[in-house]
Amino acid sequence: MQTNHYQRIKRYLTETTFNIWLRLVGLTLVSAIIAETKNTTIVATVFVCAIVIVKGHWIIEEFMGLKHAAPLFRKIIKGYFYAMTTLVGVIVAYSQASFLGV
Known part of the structure; x- marks a missing residue:
């Protein structure tokens, strides 16, 4: 019985x-x-950047196994990831806008 459950x-x-x-x-x-x-x-x-955020979310939750981690630890990791991705996106968008003269 347990083997069948384990296999499922x-x-x-x-x-x-x-x-x-x-x-x-x-x-x-x-x-x-x-x-x-x-x-x-x-x-x-x-x-x-939106694609990177979606991919990062899936990697953090599923492959790093933080879905089952302590809530504070999960919030720290996700907060850092979202902040860095947003920061890089804003810097790149700003540099593009500056270069294009927008």
């Missing part, structure tokens, strides 16, 4: 991990396509 849990986790991995690959390909178009608009930068 293992199958669920494997399928979930694989689905998230496929989504990460898909979003990475979308980001790469945007980067290859040499599209340097602020909208493209914001879109790529």
Whole structure:
């Protein structure tokens, strides 16, 4: 009985991990396509930053295993990640706006 339950849990986790991995690959390909178009608009930068935030959220929650970590630790890690991603996005968007004379 326990073996069957263990196998169902293992199958669920494997399928979930694989689905998230496929989504990460898909979003990475979308980001790469945007980067290859040499599209340097602020909208493209914001879109790529949004993709990075979604990917980072999935990695933090699923692959790093922080879904089950202490709430304070999870908030510190996520806060740092979101703050740094936002900061980099704002700096890049500002430099693009300055370069384009907007």
